[in-house]
Amino acid sequence: MTKKTQVKPLAEKRSMLFLAVMFLIAIPLRVQAADNFEKKLQVYAVNYPLAYFAQRITETHADVFFLGPLDEDPAYWMPDAKTIAKYQKADLILLNGANYAKWVSKVSLPQSKMVDTSKRFKDRYIYTKEELTHSHGPQGKHAHENLAFTTWLDFSLAAEQARAVQHAMGRKRPDLASVFQENFNRLYQELTAIDTHLKQIVSNDPERPLVVSHPIYDYLAQGYGMNIESLHWEPDQILDPAHWKELRTILSDHPAKWLVWEAPPVNDIVGRLETMGLKSVVVLPCAGRPEKGDFMSVMHQNLESIKRVYE
Numbered sequence: 001m002t003k004k005t006q007v008k009p010l011a012e013k014r015s016m017l018f019l020a021v022m023f024l025i026a027i028p029l030r031v032q033a034a035d036n037f038e039k040k041l042q043v044y045a046v047n048y049p050l051a052y053f054a055q056r057i058t059e060t061h062a063d064v065f066f067l068g069p070l071d072e073d074p075a076y077w078m079p080d081a082k083t084i085a086k087y088q089k090a091d092l093i094l095l096n097g098a099n100y101a102k103w104v105s106k107v108s109l110p111q112s113k114m115v116d117t118s119k120r121f122k123d124r125y126i127y128t129k130e131e132l133t134h135s136h137g138p139q140g141k142h143a144h145e146n147l148a149f150t151t152w153l154d155f156s157l158a159a160e161q162a163r164a165v166q167h168a169m170g171r172k173r174p175d176l177a178s179v180f181q182e183n184f185n186r187l188y189q190e191l192t193a194i195d196t197h198l199k200q201i202v203s204n205d206p207e208r209p210l211v212v213s214h215p216i217y218d219y220l221a222q223g224y225g226m227n228i229e230s231l232h233w234e235p236d237q238i239l240d241p242a243h244w245k246e247l248r249t250i251l252s253d254h255p256a257k258w259l260v261w262e263a264p265p266v267n268d269i270v271g272r273l274e275t276m277g278l279k280s281v282v283v284l285p286c287a288g289r290p291e292k293g294d295f296m297s298v299m300h301q302n303l304e305s306i307k308r309v310y311e
Contacts, residue, residue: 045094046101052295053162098149117161154223155195235265
């Protein structure tokens with residue numbers, strides 16, 4: 001009897017010791033798995049509109065970055081090596097498509113992480129006839145190629161770009177797909193509301209001639225039936241007689257009363273335009289991060305500006 005009573009406690013002790021060891025091993029494994037599961041997505045965008053869409057869709061579930069400086073056009077910005085390295089380590093890289101962000105084709109980025117947000121509407125890309133070389137901003141001289149790229153100024157296309165962002169996020173974090181869908185739905189409603197409002201405004205007088213300071217409003221014009229002619233003027237540029245001659249030539253066949261600018265022009269230009277019977281209005285493309293507000297607040301300001309033009 002004594003011998004049997006000694007064997008049972010020993011077996012029980014060994015069993016308990018084995019379970020304790022396995023429990024201690026399992027704890028760090030479970031913690032590590034949870035940490036990996038909860039890790040925020042690192043999302044990098046090539047312009048501010050895409051970063052805004054991503055932030056609206058993911059809320060606090062991702063860290064979203066657009067690293068372009070305030071004083072440069074993201075379409076022509078060339079990031080330094082450190083910045084490129086950050087993009088290379090991202091979980092997702094949001095591209096605008098339409099040959100936007102020229103630097104992307106010059107560096108090595110992981111194909112599996114890149115998302116072309118305009119891929120589904122390539123058939124709606126706008127090709128222009130001209131290619132003029134000029135300069136503005138720190139990037140110096142460059143050419144405006146014949147493929148227009150400010151796609152988001154047509155808000156129906158902006159909504160499709162936001163949808164592409166939502167789908168990419170959902171693939172990366174399927175556990176949060178329903179959250180991303182709900183957030184996208186709210187953003188989609190806001191974008192389509194602006195789209196509808198713009199169509200109503202322009203429909204009052206779709207033939208009204210407008211002059212725009214820069215060839216970046218092609219998608220805005222096509223999306224809403226606006227009648228525009230484009231210059232290649234910068235708001236802080238010193239205009240020579242050739243510039244003014246170009247404008248007078250346009251006005252002879254296109255008698256506009258408004259000139260649309262991508263940023264507030266200097267007072268001297270505004271004053272001279274007024275002597276020619278032209279008023280100035282600003283419609284910000286918002287390709288880069290605005291100094292005040294966010295993408296949606298800027299677009300509502302643009303809506304009010306366009307409403308003034310069509311009153």
